[in-house]
Amino acid sequence: MSDTPSVRMENASFSYPGGKAGVFDITLDIAPGELIVCIGPSGCGKTTLLKLIAGFLPCTAGRVRLGGEDVTGASVRARQCGIVFQSYALFPHMSVWENVAYPLRVRDIALVERRRRAEAMLDMVGLGGYGERLPAALSGGQQQRVALARALVFKPRALLLDEPLSALDAATRITMRDEVRRIQKQQNIASLLITHDQDEALSLADRIAVLRDGRLVQVAPPQELYDRPADAFVASFVGRANLIDGTVAAPDAVDTPLGRIATPAHSLPVGAAVRLLVRPEKIQPAAAPDGENVFAATVLHDRFFGASREIELAVGQGMLKIDTTTREVIAHVHVPRQAVQFLPTH
Amino acid sequence: MIPRWVTAAYLVYLASPIALLFIGSFGDLWLNTLLPTGTTVKWYLEVAADPSFRRAFTASLFVAVMTSIACVAIGLPLAYAVFRAHDPRVRAAARVLYQLPVALPALVLAFGFILVFSSDTLPWLGSIWLLIAGHIVLGLPYFLQTVVADMQRLGLRTLEDAAESLGSTAPQRFFHIVLPALRHSVLSGLIIVAALSIGEFQFSNLVCGFLNRTYPVVLLQAFYGATGFACAATVILLMLALTASVTGSISARGAARFSAAGGKR
DSSP states (O other), rough: OSSSSSSEEEEEEEEEEOOOOOEEEEEEOTTOOEEEEEESTTTHHHHHHHHHHSSOOOOOOEEEETEEEOTTTTTTTHOEEEEEOOTOOOOOSSSSSHHHOOOHHHOOOOHHHHHHHHHHHHHHHHOOTTSOGGGSSOOOOHHHHHHHHHTTTHHHOOOESSSTTTTTTTHHHHHHOOOOOOHHHHHTEEEEESSSSSSHHHHHHHHHEEEETEEEEEEEOOOHHHHSSHHHHHHHHHOOOEEEEEEEEEETTTEEEEEEESSSOOOOOHHHHHHEEOOGGGOOHHHHHSSSTEEEEEEEEEOOOOOEEEEEETTTTEEEEEEEEEOOOSEEEOOOOGGGGEEEOO | OOHHHHHHHHHHHHHHHHHHHHHHHHHEOOOOSSEEEEEHHHHHHHHHOOOOHHHHHHHHHHHHHHHHHHHHHHHHHHHHHHOOSHHHHHHHHHHHHHHHHHSSSHHHHHHHHOOOOOOSSSTTTHHHHHHHHHHHHHHHHHHHHHHHHHHHTTTTHHHHHHHHTTTTTHHHHIHHHHHHHHHHHHHHHHHHHHHHHOOHHHHHHHHHHTSSOOHOOOHHTTTTOOOHHHHHHHHHHHHHHHHHHHHHHHHHHHHHHTTTTOOOO
C-alpha cells in the first residue's frame, strides 16, 4: 500500500470562536517520505494547519487521515505524530538520552532497550556521546537535534515541524536546514514543515504549500511554484517579482505603463485587463537602444551584493526590478518575450 | 564612589540590630552601658528550659509545617488552573485576586477572623487550626507567584503538549513532567511560606494569642524580662527564619540554573 498517503486532509476546516482566522477547506496529501513545506505570512493559519493534523485542534469540518486511518476524532496521543516545536520543548529535568527515550518509556519498553534505541537515534542526529548531559548544557542547534531525535524515535506516522529553525542564529539555521533534510530523507517519513522563510521553503521542500488567509493557494514543487505561480500573491511571496498591470493590445502584445510589451501568443480579447509577471533575473541590460522589448531605463536604487546587483529602474511611467551580474552602467533593458507570464487578475 | 558608601552605610544599618542582638544574647549583664559585660550562654539555656517557650516553639513549627502542606495541596492545583486558563482576562483577574492578600494588612485579616469566629455558630477563635487557616491566606500569594512564574518560564504548556504527542497519558504527564519540572519552585515557594509563618506576629497574636501562643507572640513578653534572655530568644527565631530563607534562595538559584536553557529557547 505504498500509494496510500501518510497524511491526508480532506476539506479540513477549523474556525476559531469569535470568527478569528482559521483554516478553510484544506485538501492536502503528504506521501511517505515526502517533505511538504507550508509557507505563508504570519497569521495565515500555518500553525493551525499543523495543530489539526497533530490533534491539538479539532476539525470543525472535513477529515484527517494518517496512514489511511481516519483520525478526525482521535486524541493527540492516539495520532502518534512526531512534533518538533519552535522552542524545542525538551524536558529540562531529564538528561538528553532520557528525553529521547521518553516516548519509549510511556510505551513500556524495557530500560535497556530504550537506552539502546535512544543512543542509536542520538548517533543518527550527530549527538553520540551527549546522552548524559542536561538539555540546558547544549547549544540551540544541538537542542533542536535532540528534539528531532525524540520526535522520531517511536517511528511516528508523520513528522510535524513548527518553525523549527526560526529560533536559531543565521549560520546554525543553514546547517540545521540541511540536517533536517538529511534526517527526514534517511527516516523516509512524511513530513510537514511550517515556516515563513521562503529560502527555507525553496531549498528544503519536495512540495511547497502556500497558505493565505487560511486557504491553500497553491501546492507545487519549488521550481514549478517559482516558474508558474498561481497568482500574484504566490509570485511575490516566493521570490522577487515584477507585477505589471496592463491591457491587451494585440494577440501577442500588452500595453503597460512601461510601454507596449511583446508577450507570448495568447487568446485574450483586445482591451482585456491583464497582469503580467516577469522575474527580475530574466531582465538583462541591453547594449543597443532598439530591438523587441528594449526599454530606456533610469536607475532609482542600486544594491550591490558581491555576486549580483539588485537594481530598481524607472521605465516609462512604471518601475522594474532587475537582478544582474553586470557592473556596467545601465541605460536600456531587455525583457525577453518568453519571460513574460500572464497571471489571473482578481 | 558614592554608591559604594551608600551600600556600606545601608549594610551597617541593616546588620547592627542583628549584631547587637547577638552580642546581647551572650552578654552577662547589660545595664546603662553601651555594650554588655561578661560572656555567658545561660540565656540560651534558660530559653530552652522555659516551658512556655518550648510549647510556643513546637506550636510554631506545627503551624509552619501544616501551612506549608496546605499551601502545596491548595496552591499547586490553583497555580495550574490559573496558568492553563484559556481566556487571558481570566488569567489576569485571577492574578490580581490571588495577589490581593499581599496588600491586605494582617491586622485587617485578623479583625475579620475575630468578627466571624467569635460568634456562637463558629466559636473557633483561639484554635490552632484557625491560625493555620489564616497563615494559608497570608502565605499562598507568595507560593502561587513563585510557582506560576516558574510554569511560564519553563513553557510548561508546550512541555505538556510535547509529552502528549510523544504518547503519554494525563497522569503520566503530571508525574513525569509537571511535578519534576516544578520541584525547585515548589520547594522555594514552600520555604517562603514557612519563613513567613514562623515569623508572623500580628495575626497570630490577635486570633490565637490568648490560647495557643506561637513563638513570636511569646517573644514579645520576653522583652519585659532580662535583656539577655530576650536577645537569646530573638536570635533563635532569627536563626529559624534565616535557615529557611537561605535554603530557599539556594534552591531557587538551583532551579534557575537548571531550567536556564532547557525550558525556554
